[in-house]
Amino acid sequence: MSAEDLTLDLRWSRPGFTLRVDTVIPAQGVTGVFGASGSGKTSLLRLIAGFETSGAGVIRLGGTDWSKTGGGNSLPPHKRRIGYVTQHADLFEHLDVRGNLDFAARRSGLPVDRQDGIIEALELDTLLGRRTGQLSGGEKQRVALARALMSDPKLLMLDEPLSALDRGRRQKLIAYIRNSLAGFPGPVLYVSHDLDEMLALTDRVLLLEHGSIRYQGDTSDGLSNYLVQTDQGEQAAGVLSGQIEAHDHGLALSRVAIAGGVIYLPDLLDRPPGAPVRLRIAARDVILARNEPQGLSIRNRLKATITAIDADLAPAFCLVRLQLAGGTGLTARLTRAAVQELSLEPGDPVLALIKTASLASL
Numbered sequence: 001m002s003a004e005d006l007t008l009d010l011r012w013s014r015p016g017f018t019l020r021v022d023t024v025i026p027a028q029g030v031t032g033v034f035g036a037s038g039s040g041k042t043s044l045l046r047l048i049a050g051f052e053t054s055g056a057g058v059i060r061l062g063g064t065d066w067s068k069t070g071g072g073n074s075l076p077p078h079k080r081r082i083g084y085v086t087q088h089a090d091l092f093e094h095l096d097v098r099g100n101l102d103f104a105a106r107r108s109g110l111p112v113d114r115q116d117g118i119i120e121a122l123e124l125d126t127l128l129g130r131r132t133g134q135l136s137g138g139e140k141q142r143v144a145l146a147r148a149l150m151s152d153p154k155l156l157m158l159d160e161p162l163s164a165l166d167r168g169r170r171q172k173l174i175a176y177i178r179n180s181l182a183g184f185p186g187p188v189l190y191v192s193h194d195l196d197e198m199l200a201l202t203d204r205v206l207l208l209e210h211g212s213i214r215y216q217g218d219t220s221d222g223l224s225n226y227l228v229q230t231d232q233g234e235q236a237a238g239v240l241s242g243q244i245e246a247h248d249h250g251l252a253l254s255r256v257a258i259a260g261g262v263i264y265l266p267d268l269l270d271r272p273p274g275a276p277v278r279l280r281i282a283a284r285d286v287i288l289a290r291n292e293p294q295g296l297s298i299r300n301r302l303k304a305t306i307t308a309i310d311a312d313l314a315p316a317f318c319l320v321r322l323q324l325a326g327g328t329g330l331t332a333r334l335t336r337a338a339v340q341e342l343s344l345e346p347g348d349p350v351l352a353l354i355k356t357a358s359l360a361s362l
Helices: 041-049 097-108 112-121 137-150 167-181 195-201 219-230 336-342
Strands: 006-014 017-025 030-034 056-061 064-068 082-086 155-159 188-192 204-209 212-218 237-248 253-258 261-265 276-282 286-289 301-311 317-323 329-335 349-354 358-360
Touching (some): 017 041, 030 195, 041 188, 082 137, 097 112, 097 137, 137 155, 188 195, 195 219, 195 237, 195 276, 212 219, 219 237, 237 261, 317 336, 329 336
Parallel strands (some): 030 188
Antiparallel strands (some): 006 017, 006 056, 276 358, 301 317, 317 329
């Protein structure tokens, strides 16, 4: 265990709900806290921050107890050195952007060169003289994140920072967040119920369900298995992790090793061979074949085994659960007529033909 890991052994209750978390959050990388509304994500962060004090157990950063049942008074929130960003930004309206950042930097004594690095990473230099009321939603979140980093925190927590933004603005802000979190010297907790944010920003995921940890580990593996078991209808999807093997610049395609096979994708030419990628594949974009098909334009084909065939929300459809090489899960959404015509059953080997995949950048 490194000196700055975050150790949690918590139990907290309110009427009709109990949160029970016993885990260690590594100091390196970004840990996503993922789950449906009401699963305990925000409650967990408020306990860590010291805003909720009725919980029992231990909160420890490195060798320092922030809270310990029976161990005396808890460390108050302002002494825990946490950078905390929420969806509301919570900026000082009477100050301009520079004033908001200077407030945090003066309190922490952050060196000027590090302040400049944060401003550069989040591209705030042109906004420094503007009042917070003149900022867009995305700009406010960039300033809020910069202010949190200016406080020189030991722990950074982001609670649904993009949920108030539309999809287009979210995609733009993800790149800023990724750049600013790179190399942060401490644990980072990123809370969201948005799959794309988890895939793009986190290294590992803590999946909460009804107040308990259902899974903790690699983001792709955890979310892929979660989706295979839970998603239905038009939202059904799978997550695959791979690595770029080579580029064909003539065809503007990249060869990606994934799930024991190879697929070809566009829009990756700017990434070097060896770079990791994560893909979200909608179940409606997966076609199944009993044998190697001929004369099709779909080139991406992966060997799979059917593990289950579930009813879908729409009565005309089935969700065919698949297992690829290495145990990775994938789902195909087929009509019941197609399943019957192909006589598909659990245990059958098939080819998964992938029409398209959306890239979640790492």
